[in-house]
Amino acid sequence: MKKGLLLVLSGPSATGKGTVCKALLKKRPDISLSVSCTTREPRPGEIEGKSYFFKTQKEFESLIEENAFLEYANVFSNYYGTPKSFVDAAIEQGKDVLLEIDVQGALKVKEAYPKGVYMFLVPPSMDELKNRIRSRGTETAEEIEARLGKADAEMKLMHRYDYRIVNDVVDEAVCAIEAIITAEKLRVFRYEEEIRSDEI
Ligand code: 5GP
Numbered sequence: 001m002k003k004g005l006l007l008v009l010s011g012p013s014a015t016g017k018g019t020v021c022k023a024l025l026k027k028r029p030d031i032s033l034s035v036s037c038t039t040r041e042p043r044p045g046e047i048e049g050k051s052y053f054f055k056t057q058k059e060f061e062s063l064i065e066e067n068a069f070l071e072y073a074n075v076f077s078n079y080y081g082t083p084k085s086f087v088d089a090a091i092e093q094g095k096d097v098l099l100e101i102d103v104q105g106a107l108k109v110k111e112a113y114p115k116g117v118y119m120f121l122v123p124p125s126m127d128e129l130k131n132r133i134r135s136r137g138t139e140t141a142e143e144i145e146a147r148l149g150k151a152d153a154e155m156k157l158m159h160r161y162d163y164r165i166v167n168d169v170v171d172e173a174v175c176a177i178e179a180i181i182t183a184e185k186l187r188v189f190r191y192e193e194e195i196r197s198d199e200i
Contacts, residue, residue, distance in 0.1 A: 007119070018169040030095075037063065
């Protein structure tokens with residue numbers, strides 16, 4: 001069976017990864033979202049097993065020991081990790097899997113899965129990113145400064161990705177991702193069984 005695509009949507013905090021991801025999944029129910037584990041507290045409305053698998057620090061550390069994560073990272077003092085078994089099984093079954101993760105996590109996944117599709121979501125401008133971080137109202141002034149500093153450093157890692165997608169109008173970002181998926185599925189290297197040349 002043809003393997004599914006590993007789609008990684010990443011980018012600095014507050015670029016709107018969550019919003020774009022939700023809109024994409026609504027339009028494309030054929031894509032499976034990888035639900036991460038985290039040690040952060042659930043926010044109002046978040047559902048166990050749908051938003052995240054919420055874990056204690058101890059539970060998370062046991063999962064690290066068991067090698068259960070494709071990658072994990074400490075993001076703003078909480079652990080976040082991608083369960084390996086779900087991703088591997090879905091790809092083997094031919095399903096396309098979407099990971100919505102931070103920049104450090106995405107670059108770790110790229111080392112292990114070089115055939116994945118690495119998409120970097122950027123804000124329309126750095127000023128707009130600053131506005132978005134400041135207007136969320138969920139962080140203290142200190143946390144806002146930390147996020148701004150981190151976003152700046154993460155923007156410098158864009159060259160390690162395959163695609164740059166601007167998140168100005170959400171529907172346009174979703175269309176761009178769909179175009180990328182269509183093109184990626186046609187890439188010659190994904191048709192190993194049909195390649196007849198011995199030059200590879
Ligand atoms: P939030 O707490 O707002 O849901 O997420 C904070 C950050 O953690 C976001 O940038 C999100 O993309 C990232 N994140 C969510 N799940 C994972 C994961 O499994 N691994 C990594 N490395 N980052 C994640």
